[in-house]
Amino acid sequence: MGKGILIHLQDVNESKKSSKLDIWLDEERENLLCDITSLVKIESVAQEEDPTSDEPFGSECKKALDQFLYISRRDKMESYNHDGYCASAIIGSSNKTKPEIGIWNHLDVVPVGSGWTYPPLKCTIKDGYVIGRGVQDNKGPAMAVHYAMKYCLQQDLIKNIRVRQILGCQEESGMRDVKHYLENEKAPNYSFVADCGFPVCCGEKGHYNVTFKSRNYFSRFKELSAGTAANMIPDEATAVLVTEQGEKTYQCRGIGGHAAFPPGSKNAIGMLAAKLKKVIGRDKNYLDLLEFLYRTASDGYGRKLGIACEDELSGKLTCNAGILKLEQGKTILSLDIRYPITVSGASIKKQLYSEADKSGFDIIKEEDDPPYYMNEKSPFVQTLMSAWKEETGQNDEPFVMGGGTYARKIPNAIGFGPGQDRDFSVLGLSEGHGNCHSADEAESVDNIQKAVKIYVNALVKLDQWVGKGMVNNENI
Template sequence: MNPGKVEWNEENKPQPDMELLEQWISRQEDQMREDIAALIRIPSIADQQEAIPGAPYGKKCREALEQMRAFGLREQMETEDIDGHCLTIATGKGNVEIGIWNHLDVVPEGKGWIYPPYTCTEKDGYLIGRGVQDNKGPAVAVLYAMKYCREKEILNNIKVRQILGCQEENGMPDVEYYLKYKKAPEYSFVADCGFPVCCGEKGHCIVLMETVSAVEGILEFDGGTAPNSVPSFAHAVAENKIGQKSEETAVGISGHAAFPDGTQNAIGILCGKLKMQNFPEQTKRALEFVERLSEGGYGEKTEICCSDECSGRLTCNIGQAFLHEGHLRIVIDIRYPVTKKTEDFLPKLQTEAAKSGIRIIGIEDSRPYYMNPEQPFIQTLMEAWREVTGLEGRPFVMGGGTYARKIPNAVAFGPGQERNLDRLGLPKGHGNCHCADEAELFENLKNAVKIYVFALKKLDKRIKEIR
């Protein structure tokens, strides 16, 4: 992610100990790669239907927590298992707790990968595999920043606790469980975003809709793997009036639901193909509505679009579509501006859907959040970013959702930085998080370690002022 224009600022030069930190990171590179690869090998897709005692999100998520716990113990840090919902790794001597949050669950791999999704492949300085961006690579970067601080005995006024969950991608019940049974850190940042500081997030609404009547002539329909991913593939089987069956497929361009520019929704493309067939009028109207709703990624053809100056436009993604007892169901991911409410757009969506024989059957809403960018905690993080990078930037608001929206006194802070995926020669739509061939520049992760070390040093020195 590149959250905004940045410029060189010659006044923000690195501190004298940058060279020592860079030498230390250079010595850690091989181990960092191995640690990231170990996590990538675990297909930690959360599934509460596979819950067992101690593994509320399935065995693979539990395995990822155990692997991370092994890293923490190896580095002689305190670890605590929060009933399989979260793991914590802590270091520092102070009484004021600073939380750094990551997640170890990943979205399903989907289709079309060139490289194996659960092997960490290195090419041209990039690491490729599910989770290298979102959020296993960042979790390792945070751990190494904490390791440096522990080895150099930097943290005397704060205690830093890395908190790792396993159900971030679907509802975040893991962080809710943590906050129910554990005290929230005094301040937190979530390492699951872009630099510099994300001080707010759009509202996040998941809407489940279905056709009022069964869709005649469609025997199978399947598209998408998760609400927050733009689907790259969709498939259907249709039957005409004389019993002849035909198969239709559609290929789109995947991406994160919150950042639809450059994506193409395969579900909408498939509906556009199907509507040309000789279906009953009711089925055609439903297909046309789904096609309109999925086009462009901003809901503009259904009159739900809205925006504000602070956070930009509402985004709308049909992430999944399937048949349920003959009815077509769609799962919609909507990210709406921080100054808006669901009441501003859901009635319009409901009215438009009803004209096409579709109704809303379920809604989950996570309200927007926003923290004043002048707050001293945010300004301290911004200073660390500027000193390490020599770049100038400003706090921003985004459509992506992180744990920060659930946690008191929290923002999102890196580690996303500029990257040129073109050099990998990947097909369009590959390389980003939630996409096939998810990739991250290893240099970016090393740079994140530096920024986090500087941020923690500053917080340790200034915690009394910040409070």
């Protein structure tokens, strides 16, 4: 399918539709914010529960799933609970043989963490922003998608495809939710995941999680701790050192953030290791330990571990030391590594094995999730790009990112928004606050509404494309 056809899929009455959509969005603004609030107030951090129960990720995730199902049924959508792992809502053609477009979100969140200025579970509205855990990642985006579908349903815009929004409950800590869905339900013909930035993310770096355990006991430490999740840059690290004069506590305060995006952050583990190296004395075992912690957590790019690399498509490898703890006197350290799409995970593992061995550590757990990439010239990508360009007037290109989303687990999937530029200066937040996985996570209400418009346009374009007979299940 040629680019020219994509450009001319826009309906001649689109300007009137856009005006009508703007009016509708203004009327629905308070309802949209109330629905986001109803999800944010639920502390849906995924837990490891009985996989055969109706709440495999804990009661809070089940509450979030139930709340979404309430919202979708209230808005007259065909909705399903998939064994407590996911929920889905459908609009469009009643003909189940029609191509299905999947739109994926998640309702679980990373732990709240510390240092919030605003209540993390209350959804504060201030200066055009909504603030609370999940407003960016991923409850706010889930509602942007829902309201786009709601508008399309009310206006009867989707006739040739089935659009299914699918929401999981363990995206942040394993993605067993999407695995369960795909094992028990038919995958959509093509999907986009609303859990990154605009325009189109057509690929994601490889994702290597590894946990080390020291061979030696470290009895001089009564406490050594930092972080709650490997994919969060820890903003606080603590050590309690036992000395002849008694116990002495050392604490370092960094700047938290998402593991895949080191700029602007400071890993507290690296700061603590640097401080302790100056006070620990000449005990080689302790110095080897602290040097290893420092090398893993000092720059965010793995330079001091010898694994730094990059490529033109996906940029630099990132390396985050996310969790540090003592376990029966031995040190446990977990890393989150995102590597470029042209790089082999095996080469990174080989180097890390060598670094760990010479520093007195063994690898006790690892998981390598290879990168993926969809050609940016594919008609599916170009259709979504066309919708975004029309609504924004911008002319950026598809990109590859380090963030990990459901797209890497789903056949024929890419990322598509809704992240856009934000100006947190109006909120007066502390340095490092405002972003996803950070304290005072915030999102512009205008951005959320703009995302609704982009998604409406994209769904209409996909529906028109199929309606013109220009697509089948193999080449959508």
